[in-house]
Amino acid sequence: MRSFAALYAALDETTRTGEKVAAIRAYLAAAAPEDAAWAVYFLIGRKPRQVVGTRKLRAWVGDAAGVSEWLFDECHEAVGDLAETAALLLPPPTRTTTLPLHRWVEERLLPLAGLDEAAQRAALREFWDELERGERLVFHKLITGAFRVGVSQRLVIAALAELGDIAPATVAHRLMGAWQPSAAQFRGLVAAESSEPAASRPYPFLLAHPLDTEPAELGPRDAWQAEWKWDGIRAQIVRRGGQLFVWSRGEELIGERFPELAPVAGRLPEGTVLDGELLPWRGDQILPFAELQRRIGRKNLTRTILAEVPAGFLAFDLLEHGGRDIRERPLGERRRLLEQLVTPLAGDALRLSPIVAAAGWDELAALRADSRARNVEGLMLKRKAAPYGVGRVRGDWWKWKLDPLAVDAVLVYAQSGSGRRASLFTDYTFAVWEDGALVPFCKAYSGLTDAELAEVDRFVRGHTLERFGPVRAVTPELVFEIGFEGIARSRRHKSGVAVRFPRILRWRRDKSPADADHLDALRALL
Amino acid sequence: MRDPLIKSTERGLYCAAGDFYIDPWQPVDRAVVTHAHSDHAVPECAHYLTTAPGRELLALRVGEGADIQPLAYGQPIVHHGVGVSLHPAGHILGSAQVRLEHRGEVWLVSGDYKLSPDPTCAPFESVRCHCLISESTFGLPIFRWAPPAATMQDITAWWQANQQAGRTSLLLCYALGKAQRLLAGLDPERGPIYVHGAVERCNAVYRAAGVPLPPAPPVLDAARAAAFERALILAPPSAQNTPWTRRFKRPVRGFASGWMQIRGTRRRRVVDRGFALSDHADWPELLAAIAGSGAERVLLTHGYAQALARHLREQGLDAQPLATRFLGEAGGEEDVHPDMSESPDDAAPDADDTRESDDLQDMLESPADERGRR
Structure with a gap:
């Protein structure tokens, strides 16, 4: 645990990717394979389920530290991180331990889940007394299911590839799908290139970058394949070993959530992997994403909801064909094979993502302007000659989204942020006018520069009207332009609307609250 | 009930009986300065009183030409009937706590202070008082300095x-x-x-x-x-x-x-x-210093004043945040964010x-x- 906590601190202390890779590699090289396996598991963002609720943790830490509930909350607000607050408040340990990471996880952390409350609490008291501050921080993050570390999967892959002297793509592929950390698994992870992939394993998703230039700068129009940018759930369908696996980009198996797929996708030939998007549609009409969310939110997929929001898979790429990994072949060729494969099977549950035909960039731009009416987010531009790369390769796939919808809204509530925004009021609620009153309609956290955040923070402190725990009601004075990707009716929101991906586009210093938009302006966008 | 010996005014802490300010933030006639950091020492006051070891640092801050009267630690003087003495605060070289005595009542303005060892300045001296105005920059239990x-x-x-x-x-x-x-x-x-x-x-x-x-x-x-x-x-x-x-x-x-x-x-x-x-007291040091002063009444300024005051009240002390210039929130300053x-x-x-x-x-x-x- 000690060296893993030291690795966590080292990763936290540098922003240079080279140093991060070096730190991970050094840890993995020195660690026993069973420890290294868990470290990789945590570093790539897999985490054990929460074993201790945050409310319990608060209460027990407060008790052990002799800190009352309100004082704990004040501290939490200042620190902006529960695990860290708890680590800082607890009295110093009286013992030390050299118990290795895998034993901490397997013998102490995971079994906590099976204990009753009194036993959990007693166990934590024992553990705390053996852990110093940095170890406690990591431990708390692990037991509350909040473990996150500032490294991308790419960096972990780079470190593993260096360690095993193998291709990063091989490592990436080995990390996909379901696996349990163990010494053998770690050895397999860094073993020399070999063997067939495990039956269920998907390929790393190729991700697009936002287009930040004029499309004409990409060169000739016919070097690029244009498709709609669908607003659904990115997924891969893996057909191997007589089985069918549907993977989300978050590497979750989600086949059960989409029973429609089983019959038709089951007819795919053995050794096929499709990349595409899960979408709600009825007939030829794509439904808004909010509809799909309604369905995802259900515990039980009732016949009613399946009928109300039918969904299917829209295939746009072919990664494995006849049991062979064809990702290195150019998109043009993959597309031909994809069409041959999917066209005969196409129906309500499986379709081909159509190619958007347009002779020139201008014509394409005109079609893009129409995206909202089609319930798509814009266009995807894919280089026909490009292979299917690993991760966020720049230059081959571009997302050319529509500009966001926007309204001017007034800052009404603020709350302090977490992490690097701890102790700063950076999480805001915005309101628009309705019948002479301000009605909150969304929260937004991003879009301001550090200097602007500091300024708003000062404003909040100087203009607090009321405090509700960590939330401050402020004088409605500051106006911001709020952008969002989509809007839908909502019964759960006071305003009656829910917006998708709201963020601050800019601070409208030129506007006073009276100039802010009315709720009608939002309704008009529905 | 008589007027408090020290009041918080627009220009800073003011002692009406002695007609002088302590660490004013605008130029005044007579200023007692606890130490030479810029949030405690403003230039252009007509007359300064500070500690002998802190004199040169204050001159560096407010200008060589300033009228600065040095006073040895512990040496009492009387000004308009108010007894004034300066005592080591352990914050930086020459830093002081200001002790005022008037008609049998003793007030202490701690200025910035710490209790942990520092070879570059005189160690903090515990001073008994009836009313203590203490800093509370790090007034939360998450702040506990390692040795x-x-x-x-x-x-x-x-x-x-x-x-x-x-x-x-x-x-x-x-x-x-x-x-x-x-x-x-x-x-x-x-x-x-x-x-x-x-x-x-x-x-x-x-x-x-x-x-x-x-x-x-x-x-x-x-x-x-x-x-x-x-x-x-x-x-x-x-x-x-x-x-x-x-x-x-x-x-x-x-x-x-x-x-x-x-x-x-x-x-x-x-x-x-x-x-x-840090050159400021952490949570245990704040509690120790406040207890050591024997004060019945504690006023807190800077940092987590509200939280510390509430905690002290729960321990049975008469404690309040002191309204100061960094206003915005009733009763004090939560404006603690170190960097922005x-x-x-x-x-x-x-x-x-x-x-x-x-x-x-x-x-x-x-x-x-x-x-x-x-």
Whole structure:
């Protein structure tokens, strides 16, 4: 645990990717394979389920530290991180331990889940007394299911590839799908290139970058394949070993959530992997994403909801064909094979993502302007000659989204942020006018520069009207332009609307609250 | 019921009976100054009273021509019937707590203070009083400093690791107080130590006062980048991201401040490493100092005043936050955010200017930053 906590601190202390890779590699090289396996598991963002609720943790830490509930909350607000607050408040340990990471996880952390409350609490008291501050921080993050570390999967892959002297793509592929950390698994992870992939394993998703230039700068129009940018759930369908696996980009198996797929996708030939998007549609009409969310939110997929929001898979790429990994072949060729494969099977549950035909960039731009009416987010531009790369390769796939919808809204509530925004009021609620009153309609956290955040923070402190725990009601004075990707009716929101991906586009210093938009302006966008 | 001996006014803490201010923030006729940090010492007062060991630092802050009356620690004087004496606060060289006595009632203004050991200044002295006005910058139980010797060891180990990587250690710290405390704890045998001009000016005053500091020439006098490879550089936070730091090749940046106790603050400062070394009292020290004063009434100022006051009330004390100039919220200042008063961009005095920025303001870079309000 000690060296893993030291690795966590080292990763936290540098922003240079080279140093991060070096730190991970050094840890993995020195660690026993069973420890290294868990470290990789945590570093790539897999985490054990929460074993201790945050409310319990608060209460027990407060008790052990002799800190009352309100004082704990004040501290939490200042620190902006529960695990860290708890680590800082607890009295110093009286013992030390050299118990290795895998034993901490397997013998102490995971079994906590099976204990009753009194036993959990007693166990934590024992553990705390053996852990110093940095170890406690990591431990708390692990037991509350909040473990996150500032490294991308790419960096972990780079470190593993260096360690095993193998291709990063091989490592990436080995990390996909379901696996349990163990010494053998770690050895397999860094073993020399070999063997067939495990039956269920998907390929790393190729991700697009936002287009930040004029499309004409990409060169000739016919070097690029244009498709709609669908607003659904990115997924891969893996057909191997007589089985069918549907993977989300978050590497979750989600086949059960989409029973429609089983019959038709089951007819795919053995050794096929499709990349595409899960979408709600009825007939030829794509439904808004909010509809799909309604369905995802259900515990039980009732016949009613399946009928109300039918969904299917829209295939746009072919990664494995006849049991062979064809990702290195150019998109043009993959597309031909994809069409041959999917066209005969196409129906309500499986379709081909159509190619958007347009002779020139201008014509394409005109079609893009129409995206909202089609319930798509814009266009995807894919280089026909490009292979299917690993991760966020720049230059081959571009997302050319529509500009966001926007309204001017007034800052009404603020709350302090977490992490690097701890102790700063950076999480805001915005309101628009309705019948002479301000009605909150969304929260937004991003879009301001550090200097602007500091300024708003000062404003909040100087203009607090009321405090509700960590939330401050402020004088409605500051106006911001709020952008969002989509809007839908909502019964759960006071305003009656829910917006998708709201963020601050800019601070409208030129506007006073009276100039802010009315709720009608939002309704008009529905 | 008589008027309180000290009141909070628009210009700062005011003693009506003696007609003088303590650490005023606007020019006044008579100012008693606890120490020379910029949030405690304003220029252009007609008359200053401060400690004898703090006199030169105050002169550096408010100007050589100022009328500054030095007073030895513990020596009482009487002004308009108010007994005044200054007592060591352990914050920086010459820092004082101000004890006022009037008609049998004793008030104590703590100024900034700490109880942990510091070889560069006289140790904090516990003074009994009826009413205590205490700072509360770090008034939350998350603030518990490690023993300073352990933190100095961490800094030394960090320096050593940077040396092995062939990189310069750039340690940001307040130029007055923190820098000298660090210097006094560093081992000059380990490698060359250089300082920013702002630090150098304060060092000169400390050395003249007889505080032993290891040799630490200003960066100006040193040679090229190669000379700094194994070096540790002490510079004020405002030097971060200025052209001045360009002379060091890929420096590793550290920051020594109590605020580094919180990871979020360090990450926001964009430094590689934080060392929680503070010249302010931590939570246990605040509680110890307040209990040691025997005060029945406690007024709190700076930092987490509300939280500390509430905690003290729960312990049965009459405690309140003291309204001060950093207003905005009823009863005090929660304005504790250490870094945002100084955005890195503002700190660059002149983007094209590669000379050292060592104007007076910069030189006496104040721990207002450490408090977050300036």
